[in-house]
Amino acid sequence: MPKTLEGQITMEKTPSYFVTKEAPARIYAMSRDTKLIVVVRDPVTRAISDYTQTLSKKPDIPTFESLTFKNRTTGLIDTSWSAVQIGIYAKHLDNWLQFFPMRQILFVSGERLISDPAGELGRVQDFLGLKRIITDKHFYFNQTKGFPCLKKAEGSSKPHCLGKTKGRTHPNIDPEVVQRLRDFYRPFNMKFYQMTGRIFGWDE
Numbered sequence: 355m356p357k358t359l360e361g362q363i364t365m366e367k368t369p370s371y372f373v374t375k376e377a378p379a380r381i382y383a384m385s386r387d388t389k390l391i392v393v394v395r396d397p398v399t400r401a402i403s404d405y406t407q408t409l410s411k412k413p414d415i416p417t418f419e420s421l422t423f424k425n426r427t428t429g430l431i432d433t434s435w436s437a438v439q440i441g442i443y444a445k446h447l448d449n450w451l452q453f454f455p456m457r458q459i460l461f462v463s464g465e466r467l468i469s470d471p472a473g474e475l476g477r478v479q480d481f482l483g484l485k486r487i488i489t490d491k492h493f494y495f496n497q498t499k500g501f502p503c504l505k506k507a508e509g510s511s512k513p514h515c516l517g518k519t520k521g522r523t524h525p526n527i528d529p530e531v532v533q534r535l536r537d538f539y540r541p542f543n544m545k546f547y548q549m550t551g552r553i554f555g556w557d558e
């Protein structure tokens with residue numbers, strides 16, 4: 355990590371920290387004042403998205419439905435499958451709370467990041483103690499991509515959309531399997547809402 359001068363913020367990102375057992379202790383040892391930002395989305399959609407990403411690299415993997423279950427007849431979910439495991443947010447958060455207080459952790463809603471990017475970014479700026487520089491003016495909705503894209507407020511440079519690997523079309527998944535996963539995640543989601551004080555609305 356580069357050294358940070360007074361008035362500067364150093365930021366670093368990786369998708370795997372949140373679910374890595376050793377990460378909280380290591381980050382705490384480096385700087386206990388670190389602020390943590392985590393983007394979370396409906397764990398069922400997250401699992402399907404995760405699978406879609408793997409499928410794009412390895413087209414021969416088994417179906418989503420078969421990977422989801424340890425035993426399809428009994429409906430026993432395979433919690434050791436990383437696509438399922440990662441969405442048990444309450445469990446991962448417990449691990450972080452052994453080292454960091456909730457006030458140092460911000461959870462950003464992946465759904466709101468799409469439907470109201472400026473609103474979510476407003477929360478991020480507040481959390482970091484920054485002036486609200488990024489606002490509605492900085493986003494426009496790209497109909498072709500189906501996602502918001504970033505533009506300079508002054509409109510001088512070209513807008514920036516995220517690349518082709520973000521926003522892939524998901525395969526159709528057996529609705530019964532989706533429902534079983536919804537039932538599986540519900541109690542963990544409820545616990546997560548309670549811990550974070552925010553209702554993410556994944557179970558409505």
Ligand SMILES: Nc1ncnc2c1ncn2[C@@H]1O[C@H](COP(=O)(O)OS(=O)(=O)O)[C@@H](OP(=O)(O)O)[C@H]1O
Pocket residue numbers: 369402403404406464467468501502503515516519520521522
């Ligand atoms: N503005 C904008 N443009 C494109 N995509 C957007 C945007 N905002 C959020 N998303 C969602 O980001 C999802 C991919 O992010 P990941 O965290 O999975 O990416 S990665 O792990 O770093 O590859 C990706 O998930 P999928 O739709 O499943 O591909 C998108 O839903």
